[in-house]
Amino acid sequence: MALHHVQSVTRPATLEEAWGEKEKWGKAARFLGGGIDVVLYTPPSVESLIDLTGLGLSGVTQDVAGITIGATTTMTEAIESSEIRAYAHAFLIDVLKEVASPLQRNVATFGGTLGSAHPWSDVIPALLVLDATLILYDGAERTAGLEQFLADRARGRGTGPIICGIRIPRALESSRGAHAAFTRTAFDVATLNVSCVAPAGKSRWSDLRIAVGGTPGLATRLRDVESAAVREAMSEEGIADAAASAVNARDDARASGEYRRTVARALVARCLRRISEEPEGNVG
């Protein structure tokens, strides 16, 4: 049996019920989105799984503020969403198609991906450059920027809220984005990955956003590089060099920090080139 230690799997119908179940089991509880990570990585201390797919949190909606992706929306559902296809020249769809295989994308959810927050995630850097905000529930609904959510999670603070949805702002709907990941094989996790977005209608790189993941730490925005790109009117090469210097690259079993910085330079340059060369009207 895959998970001998699991005693209970529940599928609450309301957020209140789900949160109540979490409070009942404490650290022995784990929320279940698609459940892939739960099967692969759940520690033996977890005894209760709370399946969030009964909460009605699936689907993609659009309003004046932007797009909201329900937390239990699968990667495949997002790829097939006309709203996401029309947003930022289908940037997110290009990213999602790089994630694992269709068999896993049919199950993997946005909430599960963000809840797991793997350093190699391709989705997280993409959502970081899109200024994503999370709708959370921990007894009451609240919102938090994705960066703040990840920082709280890393510090062990604020961990455990139910992720209800992800909002990406309308302000970036005309942007152009590019994502590049360095992997050893097609389905390998990224040794390093880069997402870049440049809002349309601005002078070149004046509002560029860059996020780098798999450093081997969790993805972060390179805000100093983004500012310097404007302040110093940097070239693409200059931005790539600055990103390579700024990235918090370290050694692990996959690659050295020095190697990662070299990869970061190449991938940032590749993303910027794709953004600048992408013809108008190409929506992937």
Place this chain on the structure above:
Amino acid sequence: MTITLKVNGVSRSFEVEAGVTLLELLRGAGYVGVKKGCGTGDCGACAVLLNGRAVNSCLLLAARADGGEVLTVEGLAVGERLHPLQEAFLDEGAVQCGYCTPGVMMSAIDLLAHNPDPCEEEIREAISGNLCRCTGYVKQIRAIQRAAERMRGDGSG
């Protein structure tokens, strides 16, 4: 816990422990066309359709599928009449050792249900989560193309 599934069109209840995967449940219930390969979602031998989409049953808790509709390779044929995809696999010689074949077929069934006229690239993408160590994929891709033609009814295939 009790889980209710419609498997290959038949509603059934299963008594399982909470941590059992869908793969374990199905094989334990006799659906041995669902193969166990890697157990980590890499090989696709365990693929089944859950609510119309192909999934790795090794990575899905059975409880997560509760109330859903599952289609395994055993559910493709109607009586003695093979599914057009199965016929095409035979016609193209797309089966060698056969261990990956049920999983590849379930990925192809998902594809053809959502895209009746896929190009080769789309077929390759659809079966990209299924590993085959024998065929080199070429005959499998031809078989899926042939099945698509037959299912659309636009040629003799």
